[in-house]
Amino acid sequence: MFLTLTTTGTPTSPATDLGFLLHKHPDKAQAFSTAHGTAHVLYPEAGTDRCTAALLLEVDAVALARRGRGKGHGGAPDAALAHYVNDRPYAASSLLAVALSGVFSSAMRGVCHARPDLPEQPRPLRVEVPALPARGGADLVRRLFGPPGWAVTVEPVPLDTAFPAWGDSRYVRLVLESDALTVSEALRHLYVLLPVLDDAKHYWVSSDEVDKLLRAGDGWLAGHPEQKLITSRYLSRRWSLTREAMERLELVRLAEADDSEVEDIDNAVAAETETEERPAPLAVQRRAAIVAALQESGAARVLDLGCGQGQLVQTLLKDPRFTEIVGVDVSMRALTIAGRRLGLDRMGERQASRVKLLQGSLAYTDNRLRGYDAAVLSEVVEHVDPPRLPALEYAVFGAARPRTVLVTTPNVEYNVRWESLPAGHVRHGDHRFEWTRAEFRAWAQTVAERHGYAVEFTPIGPDDPEVGPPTQMAMFRNSTDAHDRKTGTGGKKEAEAA
Incomplete structure (x- = not known):
């Protein structure tokens, strides 16, 4: 039982980079013990122009039979011979998928410490x-491997070449080719779809298989047209597990749909010629502006209040300057999606120590939120009923009282620039209101005066001379901190305190 993975080189990346990606040296043949035999990794060819890695799995058919999980026994006494005479040593199945995940675990996760860019x-x-x-x-x-981005060549294997009238067997020779996928994506596709095509697993399928499926299917399974068939077969047609997996995949799909809907309207432009470069989505510009403002403030410990599905938390995690990032949201569904987006269950210990997700309402004071350098309310205030805004204001500016607070919100005046948005409609069905620039400034200045902050305003997105920017941001600084920044005494006070 084996498969080969081949890549070709480019002027900037030799084909032997495959060794770095798989964490297996091209000049060595290596063997790894598995629960059902020995897996061998070797390179039939390893040049700068072309490199091939082969995974050969020697299955111990006797040991497999003794475990009572051999394919084909069916539980019938007269089928005992099928324990020993079957296709398990020769045909790709869940045995090979498990070997893939064990031997190439780092490659499947997309980890390469020696060459992190690869x-x-x-x-x-x-x-x-x-x-x-x-x-x-x-x-x-073809229906399984085509949608994730493979060009698929399938050759049925005849039952016997000497007797073509017998027809084809249920086995095929498979060739997959792509220029647009990473090695990690390729391995995850194989890990899921090999046992799906075999429609059998050599081990008992328990509830943790749902997590394995969703990890390997991250980024491609939620939108796959054969999602239901893949899920059912991968989980050995266990109805309760299949239902759980389908529900979780639907949450992922809805999250991705929400993001695309927001970014479609965020990225709208009045007129775009074929030669104009498509601008970055407004959601991306907004996160970049927030990160820049946090960096400028010197914040290390940051609250993302109303973190939703974790997009900003994910961005902040990429910058080591932010040593502690706490996402807070009232919705457990959103926090669940955020946790999966961040990959908390497979995150390294050091990275995991930097991030925390908390359920909480911004309408109530929360002692867990005290003592942070900065707090972000990104596209949050417009989702709050106006009578409850004073409660949010006190919980953030009065009780939590971070040194810096960033608030972003849509500028309703800019809505006329989007032809796709009907007149008089807000940008999102859950928005309770959308402020003009004057209304936002009046609210922000009142809040700043009431709680001892100084405030300044920054446009996000194209600043239209008539209607302003699509998003407006207010940066609140504790008045003492703002005074220290102007006079240059902040560093002196820190030194004296030290």
Whole structure:
């Protein structure tokens, strides 16, 4: 039972970079023990122009039979011979998928400490599986591997070449080719879809298989047209697990749909010629402006209040200057999606120590939020009913009282620049209001005066001379901190305190 993974080199990236990605040296043949045999990794060819890695799995059929999980026994006494005479040593199945995850675990996660730039780079890939059981035939193979981005070649294997009238077997020879996928994506596709095509697993499927499926399916399974079939077969048709997986995938799909809807309107422009470069989505510009303001403030410990599905938290985690990042949201559903987006369950200990997700309402004071350098309310205030704004104001500026507070909110005057937005409509169905620039400034200045902050305003997005920017941001600084910054005494006070 084996498969090969081949890549070709480019002027800037030799093909032997595959060794870095797989964490296996091209000049060595290595062997790894598995629960059902020995996995070998070797390189039939390893040059700068072309490099091939092969995974060969030697299955111990006797040991597999003794565990009572051999394929084909069916539980019937007269099928005992099938424990020993079956396709398990030869045809790609869940045995090979488990070997893939064990031998190439770092590559599947997209981790490469020696060359951290490599895992995110798509590269020319060719995967060959000589013997693949395909319950559903060649058409199903194409339907499964085509949507994630593979060019699929499937050759049915005849039952016997000497007797063509017998027809084809249920096995195929599979070749996958792509120039747009990463090695991590390729391995995760194989990990899920090999046992799906075999429609059987050699081990008992428990509830943790749902987490494995969603980890390996991150980024491609939620939108796959054969999602239901993949989920059902991967989980051995266990109805309760399949339902749980489908519900969690639907949450992911809805989250992605919400993001795309927001970014569609955020990225709208009045007129765009074919030669004009498409601008970055407003959501991306907004996060960049927030990060820049936090960096300028010197904040290290940051609250993301109303963090939603964790987009800003994810961005902040990429900057080591932010040593503690706390996302707070009233919705457990949003926090669950945020946790999956961040990959908290597979995050390293050091990185995990920097981030925390808390459920809480911004309408109430919360002692857990005291003592932070900065707090961000990004596109939050417009979701709060106006009578409850004073409660939010006190909870953030009066009780939590971070040194810096950033508030972003839509500028309703800019809405006329979006032809896709009907007149008189707000940008999102959950917005309770949208402020003009004057209304936002009046609210922010009142809040600043009431709680001892200084405030300044920054446009985000194109600043239209008539209607202003699409997003407006207020940066509140504790008055003492703002005075120290102007007079240059902040550093002196810190030194004296030290």
